[in-house]
Amino acid sequence: MAYLQILAVLVMVLGISVQTQNPNMITTQMEVNNMMYDAVCDCGREVTNQIRTLSEVKCTPTKIRIRQDKQGRQSGGEGDIDLNNINEFLGRPSDTTFVDPHYSNFKCLDGRYSQGSLYTMGGDIGEFFLGLVVYEELVGVELTPSQIKRLLTGYMDQMEMDSLHWCTDDQAIKHIESMIDETGIDIQNPRPDIQDAIIQIISEPYNIGDTHFKALLIESDTLNIRRELVETFIRVYYRILWDKDSEYSQGLELKQLVNSHQELAFLDVRNQKDCNAPLIPSQNRDLGFSLYIYDHEAANARRAQIAYFFTTQLKHMNINYDPQVLEHRIDNHALSFLEVTGRNIARNLPFYTILYQ
Template structure:
């Protein structure tokens, strides 16, 4: 099976879909190699992959259902049968091998890579690294009935023109599209992504992701203090937020990136710096660490609305009054994000999404009962069998806003005495206004489905109207 053997690792633009090409670019950018050249990826990278990537466990039956369990949705291919994959799947099928540590998966990947499989890697640290990040494993014994079997991946479906309750029910019941994570891990790892339907990994959805939530917190703080924050104060609060909560997500998209490339090419200030910048990974490297002398000019381009690939952040900038924001506050945060990223802050993550908006529904994801520090939270993929949906977690978002409110209220040198509960109420009010504005602009007329999880195996889906 070798239908894609003629394609280079990163094929030319237009030869494959944007999503396929972006997946390949991200794989190449994230895969690492051992000193002997065997490829591996982090558990965090594995957790962000959708149903396209096969997670293959090579451990014994006893280990799969033992104390450590296995990654939900895994295939079980015994170690002795790993070489057979060369003849069972296309050589460009993405496969991540998991074992207890790394010894068995290391050898399995080395053999597959030597046989010509190009998108194969082992999960660094094995199953323990997955658990250490707070992700759930399962001891479900049904995997033992699937020994040496690969689950079917149907990529032939065209995107449906609508999404039904049954579609959503089938989607959230699929272990390949829902990851579960401990609630405390969200506080230290910052997994809030945008509601955008183009990200096929499991997400905690909120408009604008971490950037959108930080904007809400900053603006609510201004309203509570009865004064505007300065640009220096915004940068200081952003840096302190990274120190406390870690990862900070913001996304763009390929269309915005391509538009900016054209304007940068036409800007005489960038001629010398861009003379050897052509391929996607070269552009990524340039954008992550531009020459210091050009950073101010590059920031001008990045803050141009047509170069902002997140619809929520673009609307927040261009329609600030409707979002109850100050335009200069939005630019201060976005500028601070890029400046701190250029200075080397590893927590700042800029993700480029592929394709245009074709969302067919809005999913409101809830947990039954109160949230506790020991609760496990579902990360639901916005990719529903070829369709896109907006995903929003209102209760989890509110919980995380409360933590952000307490953090901001503790910055006494900037804000003085602030009641964190009052600040949280202001954030909730502002968040509701902004969510309504963004959904009206991007999701007008779409059906809304509420998904309520009792636990990892029980859930209810119901239609609750339309935007």
């Protein structure tokens, strides 16, 4: 067995005493700098391809604090909301469902979700794309459609969730229909004879219903990312989605949102590290308004998993990279992305920080 060969080398080089009464449990003594150390290796532990959950969630918040960081430019006008409105919108923590972000889906940064959710830029797909941007930077070559497909499906094989969420909206679909002179397009599964026509235009900004990817396309130069990478990734996504004979199609959840944006504020939702994250609807029909919601710490938990995945992919190319350093690079891009997307969607809106603890 391979580990016995390794142990033989260690015995000769380091002077290790090895006991192997249990073939799956190795007990050793090692002398380092004239000091003896005991060590135990459990070699029977199964190794899997599953993405690691890097930390365990240990608490569920019971308190909430709300702070207004910026007033809207239309402050004092009709339709403004204040701290009391935000507090009523969020409700009591005891009435809120909290989830472990390692195993939960992220919805898009959009105020048209009536069910409680976690939110980030571009949903699950946006978080994966952050890792893809850093991966391309590190390998130093422009990724091809086949390489992007391999990475996305490879991530789906290992991810903790059952599916990856992304969104579009009815306005984007209507724009596509007008460009190819079609009506009633089912964007989940369009007719085979019009799929190529849609693919040719699907990455145009106004054919994207997700506010984040639309901003990436419009301001790719500002963000110093390749617009072609954004466009190719979108086309690869839809090709996988439309391949209904593939198991990966079932793992892509595309939500078609309806009606126009009517968000009245931007919430930056934070919770203590290693705590569960709140599921909040971004739209409350009873109160008559909606919000942009961004789950700060929850998104960080997802990025740690994505960094680990892309670190393993880099190893296949003989590039050794620390997962924490890669995660830091992802975080830096996320900050830039959030600044640009936030400016595009919430420039004039009040900004609140929500702390669950």
